[in-house]
Structure formats: structure tokens, C-alpha cells
Amino acid sequence: MIDTVLVLNAGSSSLKFQVFRVGDLDVLARGKAVRLGEPEPAMDASLADGTRERIALPPACDHDTALAAVLAFVDRHDDAWRMKAVVHRIVHGGERFVDAVVVTPEVFAALEALSPLAPLHQPHNLAAVTAARRLMGDVPNIACFDTAFHARHDALTHNFALGQDLRDRGIRRYGFHGLSYQWLEMVLAEQHPHLHAGRVVAAHLGNGASLCAIQGGRSIDTTMGMTTLDGLPMGTRCGALDAGAVLYMFQSLGMNAQEVSDALYERSGLLGLSGLSNDVETLLKSDDPRARFALDYFALKVAQFAAFMAAAIGGIDALVFTGGIGEHAAPVRDAIVERLRFLGAFEVIVIKANEERVMALQARACLAGEG
Structure with missing residues (x-):
């Protein structure tokens, strides 16, 4: 057997x-x-x-x-x-x-x-x-x-600037795409050990998107927060948003909780910006100026947040792309890298995602512990 x-x-x-x-x-x-x-x-x-x-x-x-x-x-x-x-x-x-x-x-x-x-x-x-x-x-x-890779962030990273009463009730930053980032960390350790020991900004870019600052194989910071809504704009999710805008939706626009949730999770991001599609391949092929605007906006925000991640680890030795957009949309990658040239020289690497293998490794370890 x-x-x-x-x-x-x-x-x-x-x-x-x-x-x-x-x-x-x-x-x-x-x-x-x-x-x-x-x-x-x-x-x-x-x-x-x-x-x-x-x-x-x-x-x-x-x-x-x-x-x-x-x-x-x-x-x-x-x-x-x-x-x-x-x-x-x-x-x-x-x-x-x-x-x-x-x-x-x-x-x-x-x-x-x-x-x-x-x-x-x-x-x-x-x-x-x-x-x-x-x-x-x-x-x-x-x-x-998906949250586990980020679970050992220090207090400066995982806290929001909220009162202790709210922080004690679990309102904090968790981070996501951890299985994907753990795979990147493993590949870097095996194939690029000089980078694994250094300062890496990893970009998991797909319909869901985030960045992670990795140093010495550890997650130091990441762009997603308490939920999968924060950070980068995504396929249909808004990414970082002034909390006051959400209050405005409730108090002045008369929207209810489900309407706000649908707007932020389902009708924002690349879809909301373009009014056309959340699919990057479709947007790249389109001549509609709204498609170009959505892609330019996405590239700008990824670059801005990548610089934010670099600040958390004192610079950048490599920018590593993965995920559907990160692996396959070369024009988007190029636009992001071009905006980051001011950071100086750094390597650009593309690694195919393999979350399933990380899960198999973790399951094998879990079964061994059970036995």
C-alpha cells in the first residue's frame, strides 16, 4: 500500500x-x-x-x-x-x-x-x-x-492604533497568502540562498493580492490586515481605504452592512476602477482607457506598498513575483519594477506558486506528530 x-x-x-x-x-x-x-x-x-x-x-x-x-x-x-x-x-x-x-x-x-x-x-x-x-x-x-506564516509578527507590526479594549477583542493585523509565501521562502532557501538570507519583498498578485516583507526566511510585515480586504487593490476588492469612507457610506449614503460589504468585496478593485473586468488579461487586451487606468493604478499601488515593505526590512535585495498576475502578466510586472528603480539595484524573480506542496509538507509533519 x-x-x-x-x-x-x-x-x-x-x-x-x-x-x-x-x-x-x-x-x-x-x-x-x-x-x-x-x-x-x-x-x-x-x-x-x-x-x-x-x-x-x-x-x-x-x-x-x-x-x-x-x-x-x-x-x-x-x-x-x-x-x-x-x-x-x-x-x-x-x-x-x-x-x-x-x-x-x-x-x-x-x-x-x-x-x-x-x-x-x-x-x-x-x-x-x-x-x-x-x-x-x-x-x-x-x-x-494562510495566516500562520505571519503569526509571529512583533507587536509594532500586528497592532492597529486603536484603544486596548478593541485590541483585546481581536482587532489586529493577521496577514494572508502565507502558504504561498512559505513556498517562496523554501524555493529561495534552496535555489537562491544569498537572497534567502537577505531582504525580500514577495508579491502574490492574483485576484487576491498582497505583499510580504521577508528577511532571513521570516515574515516581517505584510500588506493585508485583519481581513483579506486590506492593502493592495485586487480583482474585485478595494484594498486600503480610509475608514471614514466606510462611515460615510453608512451615515450619509444610507447603505446597510450587506451593501457596504458587497461594494468593497465584490465591486471594487480592478473591476470597479475599469468598469469592465477584474481579469488582467482582459484589461491588457482592451483599448478602453479605463482598462489602462485600472492597470496603472494597480502598478502604482503595488510599487508604493513594495516601498513600504522595503522600509520594514531596511531595503530590498530581491522582488519576487508569484500568483496568476505575478507569474503571467509581464507588462504589469515591468510597470511595477520601473516605479521601484529609485530603490537601487535589486534582483527580480518569478516563482510559480505551489501552496499545495506546502500543505502536503505540513500535513506530513502533523501526521508524524499524531503518530
Whole structure:
């Protein structure tokens, strides 16, 4: 028998998976279900030997049904695999969860209570846990956290300038995309040790976007705060915003909490600036001046916040890009780098994201601890 772990990354309308062999973390299978909850969902899956399948899913397919399709694919190609755990990306771990953990009912309830801090992500992450419990019985579920890489920030970094009463109630900066940043840190340690020991500004740029100041392999600061709304403008999220503007929406514009939430999370960012799309590839191809404005705004803000991150670590030796935009949108990368030339010479590196491998590593360590 081959001991394996199934790694799941559940989004609002997608479910990515990889099957890893526990011993050497070779990838045995992988795939992605897309357009969940929409009219024409589908799943692409493949094996290490190159076998590929395109799998139709029923209309309005939910996470339960998508996971059932993943397990059916695994069963069809199971080569004496023994599933030791299902591993989940959980966006928000709060103050409590700073390492991978087996999801007990008590842990699940604690993570569910954090959903208001990550409303676009946490409910879908936890839906995958619920589906795995129902479909896989006694196989343990392990949670890996996007906040954990930043959990050891010092007090100067994680505090807001608020009264102690509010800070004591959990209003603080947490940071996100930690699984992605941990992968970058690992790659730098192996392939660029001189940079790993130095001052790195890492840029995870996708529909969600943030920056992280890394020094000696440790997160020193990051642009996201208490929620995934802060920092850089993103695909549909506003990024940093004067809190007084939110008060104005409530007090003078008469908007309710749901309307404000929808505006800031769903209708802002690149979509709000351009009025066209949140997709960078679409904006790059457009001749509409609003598309150019949105991209210029994004590049400016990334550069400004990158300088902010550089200040936290006393300079910059490398700017490392990852994520969908960071890996594939060269014109956006170039515009950001050009705005940062005043900082002097620094290396520019692109590293393909691999959050799933970090999750497999953390799960293996968690299982070893359990044993």
C-alpha cells in the first residue's frame, strides 16, 4: 500500500486537488473543478503518467458533488493508495491556529466563528471540510492556514492604533497568502540562498493580492490586515481605504452592512476602477482607457506598498513575483519594477506558486506528530 494525502483548495466556485505520496511527496494525481454553482461546471484531472480526463459535472454542482467526482476519479485510478488524510487550505486561523491541525468538531466551530473576517473564503474552505467528513468517514481532516506564516509578527507590526479594549477583542493585523509565501521562502532557501538570507519583498498578485516583507526566511510585515480586504487593490476588492469612507457610506449614503460589504468585496478593485473586468488579461487586451487606468493604478499601488515593505526590512535585495498576475502578466510586472528603480539595484524573480506542496509538507509533519 502507498500512503497518500489528498490536498484540497476550495474557492467560491472552484475546487483544486492534488494527491501526494506521503514519503517523498511525489504528485500522483491532480485536477481542478471549475464553475461550481454555475450552469456548466466541469473538472479536468490528470495522473502522473500523463493520463488526462475531462469530467462533466451536473448543473449547479456544489462542493459536495465536486469532491465526490474527485474521489470517483481517484477510485478509478487507485494504485494501492491508502488515504491518510484530507488536507484543506483554510484562509483565516485567527490568533489561535498558527500550525497545521487536525479538524475536530471544536476546531471546526472555532474556524466557523472566523468566517466574518474572510467572507469570500472561509465558508467555502469549511464547506470542503464538511463534504470530506461526509464522503470519507474516519479519514482525518487537516487544516493548513494562510495566516500562520505571519503569526509571529512583533507587536509594532500586528497592532492597529486603536484603544486596548478593541485590541483585546481581536482587532489586529493577521496577514494572508502565507502558504504561498512559505513556498517562496523554501524555493529561495534552496535555489537562491544569498537572497534567502537577505531582504525580500514577495508579491502574490492574483485576484487576491498582497505583499510580504521577508528577511532571513521570516515574515516581517505584510500588506493585508485583519481581513483579506486590506492593502493592495485586487480583482474585485478595494484594498486600503480610509475608514471614514466606510462611515460615510453608512451615515450619509444610507447603505446597510450587506451593501457596504458587497461594494468593497465584490465591486471594487480592478473591476470597479475599469468598469469592465477584474481579469488582467482582459484589461491588457482592451483599448478602453479605463482598462489602462485600472492597470496603472494597480502598478502604482503595488510599487508604493513594495516601498513600504522595503522600509520594514531596511531595503530590498530581491522582488519576487508569484500568483496568476505575478507569474503571467509581464507588462504589469515591468510597470511595477520601473516605479521601484529609485530603490537601487535589486534582483527580480518569478516563482510559480505551489501552496499545495506546502500543505502536503505540513500535513506530513502533523501526521508524524499524531503518530
